[in-house]
Amino acid sequence: MAVKNKVVIVTGASSGIGRATAKLLGESGAKVVLAARNEDKLQEAVAEIKEKGGEAAYKVTDVSKREEVKALVDFAISEYGKIDVIFNNAGLMPNAPLSELKNSEWDEMIDVNLKGVLNGIEAVLPHFIKQKSGHVISTSSVAGLNTYLGAGVYCATKHGVKALMEVLRKESANEKMNVRTTTLYLGAFRTELATRITNKAIKERIEFLYDTIGADPMIVAEAVKFAIDLPEEVSMNEITLYPTAQL
Numbered sequence: 001m002a003v004k005n006k007v008v009i010v011t012g013a014s015s016g017i018g019r020a021t022a023k024l025l026g027e028s029g030a031k032v033v034l035a036a037r038n039e040d041k042l043q044e045a046v047a048e049i050k051e052k053g054g055e056a057a058y059k060v061t062d063v064s065k066r067e068e069v070k071a072l073v074d075f076a077i078s079e080y081g082k083i084d085v086i087f088n089n090a091g092l093m094p095n096a097p098l099s100e101l102k103n104s105e106w107d108e109m110i111d112v113n114l115k116g117v118l119n120g121i122e123a124v125l126p127h128f129i130k131q132k133s134g135h136v137i138s139t140s141s142v143a144g145l146n147t148y149l150g151a152g153v154y155c156a157t158k159h160g161v162k163a164l165m166e167v168l169r170k171e172s173a174n175e176k177m178n179v180r181t182t183t184l185y186l187g188a189f190r191t192e193l194a195t196r197i198t199n200k201a202i203k204e205r206i207e208f209l210y211d212t213i214g215a216d217p218m219i220v221a222e223a224v225k226f227a228i229d230l231p232e233e234v235s236m237n238e239i240t241l242y243p244t245a246q247l
């Protein structure tokens with residue numbers, strides 16, 4: 001089954017990659033449920049999809065809270081009757097050297113970037129197992145494949161997402177769940193990700209990177225749509241996208 005009529009949850013849908021993906025999928029005939037914390041931005045994004053004739057709804061959700069993610073999946077099922085795809089995309093990147101001991105930022109990255117993905121998997125898996133189909137898509141990063149100065153905790157969360165998704169793929173095959181998995185390893189895309197960085201030098205460096213070579217998040221949306229559109233018997237397990245000019 002292609003994108004059309006699939007019910008897709010997108011987390012981190014209030015801006016950047018999640019918003020672009022929700023828009024493209026909505027315009028392509030999916031029934032999209034947008035999730036994030038900022039209600040005004042979610043309302044705006046849903047209105048934009050509906051204006052183009054798409055079907056979309058939103059639910060304010062903090063992905064670090066297990067019960068809220070379960071409620072999000074219940075909401076999608078009550079609105080549209082089923083759930084086919086979850087795009088675990090919410091994340092933040094307040095990078096700083098470990099020596100700055102910004103432990104509340106460490107906790108938040110672990111809770112959102114890693115635990116948020118796990119919460120998404122936990123919430124959809126019983127439904128996917130029952131219906132013997134489903135697709136889990138999660139946003140890692142090139143920081144899930146490499147390590148960078150100032151990105152110790154961010155890299156740890158994104159390597160964690162890689163490990164979780166790889167094991168989910170294997171266990172799905174082993175247990176005949178028929179769940180497809182796709183992990184995104186992304187280089188620099190022009191989004192609001194740098195706004196949460198509190199280390200001035202790192203913030204300026206990332207903003208400069210986005211301003212000079214950052215790619216359009218709609219390209220990620222196209223890749224996600226492609227992965228969903230593939231025949232059910234194949235899973236595009238990994239997608240790595242760098243701007244051509246990025247080292």
Ligand SMILES: NC(=O)c1ccc[n+]([C@@H]2O[C@H](COP(=O)([O-])OP(=O)(O)OC[C@H]3O[C@@H](n4cnc5c(N)ncnc54)[C@H](OP(=O)(O)O)[C@@H]3O)[C@@H](O)[C@H]2O)c1
Nearest residue numbers: 012014015016017037038062063090091188189191192193
């Ligand atoms: N942009 C890049 O270059 C790049 C590269 C590699 C990987 N990534 C990854 O791509 C994903 C999307 O980021 P982006 O670049 O699109 O940045 P963004 O524009 O800052 O979007 C981040 C999204 O995550 C949401 N979010 C943050 N904390 C949340 C929480 N506790 N619960 C629910 N939603 C939450 C934000 O919404 P609210 O604030 O409204 O909750 C927002 O919608 C992240 O996982 C990021 O690590 C980005």
